[in-house]
Amino acid sequence: MEHWNQLINTALLGTAKKQAGSAGMSGPLLQTADTILAQTDTDKEDKFLQLAAVLYNYRQSGTQPITANVAPMKVCPPETKAYCKPAAIRVLHQVLETESIQLLQLWLEYCVKANVLVPPAQLPLILDKGWRNKSLRALVAATGGQRAAWLGHFNPDWNFSRVADTIEDRWQNGATAQRVEALKELRATDPVMARTWLEQSWPRESVTVKTELLSVLEHPADPADIPWLESLLTEKSKQVKETATRILKKLPGSSLHEKYWQIIAGAIQPDKYGQVTVALPEITDESIFQSGIEKFSSDKTVTDDTHVLYQLISSVHPSRWEEHFHRDTERVIALFQQQESLKPFIPALVLAIAWFEDKERALSFMQHSETFYIDIIPLLPAAQQQEFGEKFFDEHPDAIIEYACKHQEEWSLQLCTRIFKYAATQPYTYNQQFMNNHIRLIPVSIAAVLDNITPVEAYHTGYWNNIKVHLGRLLQAKSQVQSL
Structure with missing residues (x-):
């Protein structure tokens, strides 16, 4: 309609440059337009708006509505489990006020253990939390019941609530992140099948996806993967070659690992007098250096x-050292500590224990070493991790806190006290968000000694006090969850 285009031009240029008119109109529409334009007590802007309203409705006249065949909405199936009790809902409100995902995780774990569901009124909020935090999704799906799966059909963000999804479904049809998680799940229970899936899909994957999926085979590395990885x-x-090389380095028996060992075995030899000589032979195999071994030292010493x-x-x-020297672990450690030629390589031996995640030798090394090596801590049993963390805290506070945050069990009161005394000196690093993120590791009993923990610097006092107040709310909420 030409008169509508004219009206659009007036809107673009403004009524000061181009006034609305009745050009192109006819019949009753022209009469109405002339009536509007003839008004003497109305300014040109009002005339424009009145004319636009008339033209808009004129254009809509006779328009047929769009019809579509819409399937009737399915009714949510009835729940087979009970909803959680009012007392648990009150605790949930307290947990949500803290904005701590770990506390919410603890509350959801309670629901799973009690075999109860999140009530309908709170479910949308919990589903939204699950969408924003992947760590909650399995728990939300387990406690959402039929209603969560039903709501997932109407909101794509909540599709994770469909508990019927299988590993195969996610592997075949999921986004890259979902496929990675599916492969990790299968890898934990059936490593051979996980590799088989990856081999079958390999030709169809992009380079970026190949690298992400291949990294799953690193934890844990499986000797059965060696032939395919070497291919x-x-x-x-x-990127793919570097990832494959990194995994092969973690697999004794791979050709790369054996090449490394052959060089070491030739370089480090005991003589008939019990002394160990160290002399690196010339390395002519360039694949050694292509695998990531640096040729030159950046340290002049x-x-x-x-x-x-x-x-x-x-x-x-x-x-390999036990086989090479025909000694057990304790005697190998002692040999490295006693032989002057081997002492410079003790930290390298520690790195090897950490690289191969050798928990048995990590504990033996810590028990028989005169020096504390922080890299071994994650490999120790939980009790020893806390024990050594307390013992050597002052030497490596930040590193020990970093490892402590990866513990699966609550910190001991002693270790927690050491951590918080240090945190009081670094309140901008170990702030309220830090407390939120690690509240499940913090024992409720620490509340009794919080008042005795004060910053060294006076200007930290106000900020640290705010952190303590927030921590107090977290501990109270955690106590309420634990008492359910």
């Missing part, structure tokens, strides 16, 4: 040969 070293993608040998030792499984 990937001919891939065009640098360390020779190139020592630097190369240090890297090789840190990349070879510690059990």
Whole structure:
């Protein structure tokens, strides 16, 4: 309609430059337009708006509504489990006020253990929390019941609530992140099948996706993967080759690991007098350096040969030394500590224990070493992690806190007290968000000693006091959850 286009031009230019008119109109529409434009007590802006209203409704006249066949909405199936009790809902409100995801996780774990459901009134909020925090999704799906799965049909963000999804479904049809998680789940229960899935889909994957999926095979590394991983070293993608190489380095028996060991075994030899000589032979195999071993030392006090040998030792499984020296773990550790030629490589041996996640030798090393090595802490049993964390806290406070935050069990009161005394000196680092993120590790009993923990610097006092007040609310909510 030309008169509508004219009206649009007036809107674009403004009534000061182009006034609305009745050009192109006819019949009753022209009469109405002339009546509007003839008004003497109305300004040109009002005339424009009145004319626009008339034209808009004129254009809509006779328009047929869109019809569609819409399937009737399915009714939510009845629940087979009971909803949680009012007391638990009151605790939920207290937990949500703290904005701590870990506390919400604890509350949902209570619901799973009690075999009860989140009530309908709170369910949308909990589903939204699950959408924003992947760590909650399995718990939300388990406590959402039929209603959560039903709501997932209407909101794509809540689709994770459909508990009927299988690992195969997520692997075949999910986004990359979902496929990675599905592969991790299968890897934990059936590593051979996980690798088989990956081999079958490999030709169809993009380079970026290949790298993400391949990284799943690293935890845990499986010797049965060696032949396929070694075949990937001919891939065009640098990222894929680097990922495959990194995993092969964690697999004793791989050709790369054996090459490393052959060089080390030739370089470090005991003589008939019980002394160990160290002399790195010339390395002619360039694949050693292409695998990530640096040729030259950046430290003027360390020779190139020592630097190369240090890297090789840190990349070879510690059990090889027991075979090489015909000694058990304790005697191998003692040999490294006693022989002057081997002492520079003790940290490399520690790195090897950490690299191969050798928990048995980690504990033995900590028990028989005169030096504390922080890299071994995550491999120790929970009790020993806390024990050594307390004992050597002052030497490595930040590193011990970092490892402590990965514990599966609550901190002891002693370790927690040490952490908070240090946190009081660094309140901008160990702030309210830190407390939110690690509240499940913090024992409720720490509340009794919080008032005795004060900052060294006076200007930290106000900020630390705010943190303590917030922590008090978290501990109270945690106590309420634990008492359900």
